Amino acid sequence: MFMNIKNLQFTYPKSPLKTVDDFSFAVEKGEVISILGRSGSGKSTLLRLIAGLEMPLGGSFTLNGKKMFCDQTFLQPEKRGIGMVFQDYALFPHMSVEDNVLFGLPKMSKKDKNKRVQEVLELVELTGFEKRYPHQLSGGQQQRVALARAMAPEPELILLDEPFSNLDTDLQVKIREDLRRILKKAKTTAIFVTHNQNDAHALADRIVKIKDGKIDKIGRPCDLLGVSPTEIPGMVEITYEELIGV
Ligand SMILES: Nc1ncnc2c1ncn2[C@@H]1O[C@H](COP(=O)(O)OP(=O)(O)OP(=O)(O)O)[C@@H](O)[C@H]1O
Ligand SMILES: [Mg+2]
Numbered sequence: 536m537f538m539n540i541k542n543l544q545f546t547y548p549k550s551p552l553k554t555v556d557d558f559s560f561a562v563e564k565g566e567v568i569s570i571l572g573r574s575g576s577g578k579s580t581l582l583r584l585i586a587g588l589e590m591p592l593g594g595s596f597t598l599n600g601k602k603m604f605c606d607q608t609f610l611q612p613e614k615r616g617i618g619m620v621f622q623d624y625a626l627f628p629h630m631s632v633e634d635n636v637l638f639g640l641p642k643m644s645k646k647d648k649n650k651r652v653q654e655v656l657e658l659v660e661l662t663g664f665e666k667r668y669p670h671q672l673s674g675g676q677q678q679r680v681a682l683a684r685a686m687a688p689e690p691e692l693i694l695l696d697e698p699f700s701n702l703d704t705d706l707q708v709k710i711r712e713d714l715r716r717i718l719k720k721a722k723t724t725a726i727f728v729t730h731n732q733n734d735a736h737a738l739a740d741r742i743v744k745i746k747d748g749k750i751d752k753i754g755r756p757c758d759l760l761g762v763s764p765t766e767i768p769g770m771v772e773i774t775y776e777e778l779i780g781v
Pocket of ligand 2: 578579580
């Protein structure tokens with residue numbers, strides 16, 4: 536398996552209850568996984584543990600054969616090859632779109648950097664917006680810049696925390712369709728957190744439902760809903776042509 540989490544344990548200091556309790560799951564390369572659960576169920580904490588922003592109390596996690604943590608190992612967040620898009624996009628307001636995306640890139644020649652910026656802006660359909668500043672963009676466009684910035688260094692895994700919560704309903708639907716296409720086209724493995732069932736059903740290959748830090752259910756949207764795969768409300772169908780980018 537591409538990503539493997541086993542018996543993950545975590546409790547915030549002074550918390551009477553376990554925040555993440557014996558969490559185990561595995562993800563295939565290129566899968567889009569949704570973590571679905573109520574407010575306070577531990578979704579953001581789980582993403583922070585995967586990203587390396589919190590230190591687990593127990594368990595193990597490997598990504599593409601590399602140990603991220605286990606008894607003796609804790610790989611620092613910047614060495615994990617994991618991209619993260621936060622709820623509020625966290626774009627730098629004083630930097631143009633181009634500079635925001637450039638910021639995430641590792642050391643490489645200027646020519647290669649500019650090429651990569653063009654590639655990811657094309658992927659999120661923002662070619663021509665390079666010189667704009669975040670305040671000159673709509674919420675959905677800012678969301679796509681945040682995604683482009685996270686995808687620019689070609690992370691092994693991308694984590695998204697409630698990526699649609701700041702958008703109005705129409706835009707939410709549009710962006711989630713865009714997001715699935717962008718992720719599938721780039722063959723990026725992704726885990727996104729939401730408390731919205733419709734987002735999870737429309738976007739994810741598989742859903743992990745969590746309750747009080749524990750896994751409640753895991754399954755494909757159609758399995759959890761008890762319908763055939765073509766009957767998912769709002770499901771984003773991707774044609775072969777779209778996948779290969781023609
Ligand atoms: N820094 C912290 N210190 C102590 N407790 C925390 C801290 N951050 C979160 N918690 C608690 O841990 C639990 C899980 O929080 P988490 O942020 O992971 O939930 P969530 O599922 O992301 O919720 P939401 O949907 O509201 O964002 C909650 O009970 C929360 O109060
Ligand atoms: Mg949260």
